[in-house]
Amino acid sequence: xxxxxxxxxxxxxxxxxxxxxxxxxxxxxxxxxxxxxxxxxxxxxxxxxxxxxxxxxxxxxxxxxxxxxxxxxxxxxxxxxxxxxxxxxxxxxxxxxxxxxxxxxxxxxxxxxxxxxxxxxxxxxxxxxxxxxxxxxxxxxxxxxxxxxxxxxxxxxxxxxxxxxxxxxxxxxxxxxxxxxxxxxxxxxxxxxxxxxxxxxxxxxxxxxxxxxxxxxxxxxxxxxxxxxxxxxxxxxxxxxxxxxxxxxxxxxxxxxxxxxxxxxxxxxxxxxxxxxxxxxxxxxxxxxxxxxxxxx
Amino acid sequence: xxxxxxxxxxxxxxxxxxxxxxxxxxxxxxxxxxxxxxxxxxxxxxxxxxxxxxxxxxxxxxxxxxxxxxxxxxxxxxxxxxxxxxxxxxxxxxxxxxxxxxxxxxxxxxxxxxxxxxxxxxxxxxxxxxxxxxxxxxxxxxxxxxxxxxxxxxxxxxxxxxxxxxxxxxxxxxxxxxxxxxxxxxxxxxxxxxxxxxxxxxxxxxxxxxxxxxxxxxxxxxxxxxxxxxxxxxxxxxxxxxxxxxxxxxxxxxxxxxxxxxxxxxxxxxxxxxxxxxxxxxxxxxxxxxxxxxxxxxxxxxxxxxxxxxxxxxxxxxxxxxxxxxxxxxxxxxxxxxxxxxxxxxxxxxxxx
Numbered sequence: 173x174x175x176x177x178x179x180x181x182x183x184x185x186x187x188x189x190x191x192x193x194x195x196x197x198x199x200x201x202x203x204x205x206x207x208x209x210x211x212x213x214x215x216x217x218x219x220x221x222x223x224x225x226x227x228x229x230x231x232x233x234x235x236x237x238x239x240x241x242x243x244x245x246x247x248x249x250x251x252x253x254x255x256x257x258x259x260x261x262x263x264x265x266x267x268x269x270x271x272x273x274x275x276x277x278x279x280x281x282x283x284x285x286x287x288x289x290x291x292x293x294x295x296x297x298x299x300x301x302x303x304x305x306x307x308x309x310x311x312x313x314x315x316x317x318x319x320x321x322x323x324x325x326x327x328x329x330x331x332x333x334x335x336x337x338x339x340x341x342x343x344x345x346x347x348x349x350x351x352x353x354x355x356x357x358x359x360x361x362x363x364x365x366x367x368x369x370x371x372x373x374x375x376x377x378x379x380x381x382x383x384x385x386x387x388x389x390x391x392x393x394x395x396x397x398x399x400x401x402x403x404x405x406x407x408x409x410x411x412x413x414x415x416x417x418x419x420x421x422x423x424x425x426x427x428x429x430x431x432x433x434x435x436x437x438x439x440x441x442x443x444x445x446x447x448x449x450x451x452x453x454x455x456x457x458x459x460x461x462x463x464x465x466x467x468x469x
Numbered sequence: 470x471x472x473x474x475x476x477x478x479x480x481x482x483x484x485x486x487x488x489x490x491x492x493x494x495x496x497x498x499x500x501x502x503x504x505x506x507x508x509x510x511x512x513x514x515x516x517x518x519x520x521x522x523x524x525x526x527x528x529x530x531x532x533x534x535x536x537x538x539x540x541x542x543x544x545x546x547x548x549x550x551x552x553x554x555x556x557x558x559x560x561x562x563x564x565x566x567x568x569x570x571x572x573x574x575x576x577x578x579x580x581x582x583x584x585x586x587x588x589x590x591x592x593x594x595x596x597x598x599x600x601x602x603x604x605x606x607x608x609x610x611x612x613x614x615x616x617x618x619x620x621x622x623x624x625x626x627x628x629x630x631x632x633x634x635x636x637x638x639x640x641x642x643x644x645x646x647x648x649x650x651x652x653x654x655x656x657x658x659x660x661x662x663x664x665x666x667x668x669x670x671x672x673x674x675x676x677x678x679x680x681x682x683x684x685x686x687x688x689x690x691x692x693x694x695x696x697x698x699x700x701x702x703x704x705x706x707x708x709x710x711x712x713x714x715x716x717x718x719x720x721x722x723x724x725x726x727x728x729x730x731x732x733x734x735x736x737x738x739x740x741x742x743x744x745x746x747x748x749x750x751x752x753x754x755x756x757x758x759x760x761x762x763x764x765x766x767x768x769x770x771x772x773x774x775x776x777x778x779x780x781x782x783x784x785x786x787x788x789x790x791x792x793x794x795x796x797x798x799x800x801x802x803x804x805x806x807x808x809x810x811x812x813x814x815x816x817x818x819x820x821x822x
Contacts, residue, residue, distance in 0.1 A: 208606065209606050209609060209610060211613075257789055257793070260793045261792060261793065264792075264796060265528075266606070267524070267528060267530050267739070268792050268796055270530045270606065270609060271530075271731065271735060271788065271792055272788075272789055272792040272793070274532070274728070274731065274788075275785050275786075275788035275789040275792065276785075276789060278728055278781065278784075278785040278788075279782060279785035279786060279789065282779075282781040282782045282785060283782055285781075286779055286782055395617070395724075396617065399610070399613060399614055399617065402610055403610070403614065406607070406610065410605075439621070439624075439625035440621065440622075440625060442617065442618060442621050443618050443621055443622065445614070446611075446614045446615065446618045449610070449611060449614060450596075450599050450611065453599040453600055453603060453607055453611065454598075454599045457602075457603045457607070
């Protein structure tokens with residue numbers, strides 16, 4: 173393997189990793205606050221791609237406007253899911269919330285299959301993503317170059333929102349101790365809605381960028397990225413925003429590198445992520461940046 | 470054994486005899502369509518009761534039954550497929566040794582089913598060891614991934630699974646005798662287990678892990694055994710399924726299978742074995758009835774073409790609505806026992822007096 177192609181693979185890995193990171197944050201935020209896996213998150217990611225697809229391809233909006241509306245719709249969907257399906261179950265046993273999440277996920281996927289069909293659709297990419305750049309002798313596609321730049325900027329904005337704003341402080345407080353935060357006069361319901369809006373918007377952006385990278389979209393496209401992103405959240409330490417990002421990059425880079433070094437195994441690339449998950453659960457279940465939680469009575 | 474236990478056992482055996490009589494009548498008089506639905510229902514009973522053991526009774530959220538059923542199904546298919554058929558089916562790449570050199574004759578079908586169950590149980594052990602030591606939902610995420618990975622392996626490991634083409638021409642050994650017997654004995658075993666001290670420990674874990682641990686219950690060992698047993702019966706159910714429809718392919722055991730089982734155990738009531746049995750039958754028939762939903766429907770100006778999937782939309786809405794408004798399900802965590810039936814009959818007699 174030459175240095176040039178190695179560099180290309182690194183770029184690929186970073187680009188894939190940044191997408192996982194975008195998705196993983198949504199999982200980790202919800203898990204940190206409500207303590208369950210939001211299985212529907214991967215499907216919001218899929219919706220992001222489809223909403224933008226329809227805005228650009230059917231309503232013929234300019235690319236940037238279509239994407240903004242698509243991402244906003246994702247945020248609304250995320251908030252609706254929380255309001256309709258999860259809020260009534262907040263005090264129910266955790267397994268009920270999990271089952272509901274699986275139900276919501278299945279609902280979105282199958283509604284997608286029924287309404288737009290299982291056949292993949294071509295996603296309209298902007299010129300920016302199609303350009304080819306030559307960097308230090310390596311030919312880099314616009315996607316591989318712009319996807320990590322956009323997603324890393326979005327991640328920086330998110331870090332600012334979580335660690336430097338009042339709303340972010342409230343979110344972190346709710347995830348530490350919901351009851352005490354309520355006593356401090358914070359409107360818990362509003363914070364949780366905000367969390368879902370934020371996570372879903374990130375998933376929507378992730379979906380659009382994913383569709384730019386792999387421009388075939390179908391209603392089940394969110395399942396695997398969603399599951400890998402959750403694995404990334406576990407690897408980074410579930411509940412930890414920075415950890416989710418680190419985990420995302422680790423999973424993305426590993427996946428690309430395994431395929432790059434062992435092309436014969438590319439059919440099994442999804443199985444490697446599973447192996448990473450099992451190894452982490454065995455060796456360091458709290459993840460890289462996670463704190464060990466003790467369950468209290 | 471106390472008097473009541475003896476009575477219950479006798480009544481159970483009588484029930485079994487009645488069931489067997491019913492099967493011989495059904496095999497003779499019912500049409501093939503009905504028999505097929507009954508077979509499917511009984512397989513659902515085996516799989517759902519097993520799934521309820523880990524999800525409903527132990528309270529650990531697993532999403533893996535489709536993976537375990539796939540392992541059981543493929544194991545039975547590879548073991549039972551006649552040698553001539555093996556050469557025809559594996560034309561892309563020959564089947565790997567030692568499976569290409571032998572084939573189970575029909576009288577070893579029971580052994581094949583057991584081996585299918587054991588293979589699935591081993592897989593459950595491998596996933597259970599890293600995940601069940603931990604608190605939280607790691608089991609859910611690992612089993613969900615596992616189900617998808619099995620699908621990937623089934624598609625890619627062609628010398629064993631024949632890839633996306635799957636395996637065709639598996640002898641159709643499964644009939645009502647097999648399915649009813651497996652349904653009956655698996656319910657009998659799991660119900661016995663649930664009523665034992667082991668089962669009480671499982672329920673204690675479901676209600677409160679910290680309290681259960683304080684009472685001296687070894688959380689990890691109990692969860693693991695429950696999960697492995699659940700995997701075993703799921704594997705057997707998978708084996709029965711492929712020898713019922715005589716074919717297996719990666720698309721047979723997708724997440725939809727797990728979702729169906731989830732619907733069954735939630736509708737019946739998480740933790741109620743009676744509930745799972747009843748709703749497995751309801752579900753098998755409902756699925757046939759709801760085929761109507763998938764026919765083209767016209768509502769006003771909208772015409773929905775007949776797409777497979779509309780059923781799943783209905784089922785997923787049903788699941789969410791159930792969780793929000795009627796979490797208990799049909800049976801809650803209640804069971805029908807002989808004692809209950811006898812009390813009911815006696816109670817009615819007394820009120821009539």
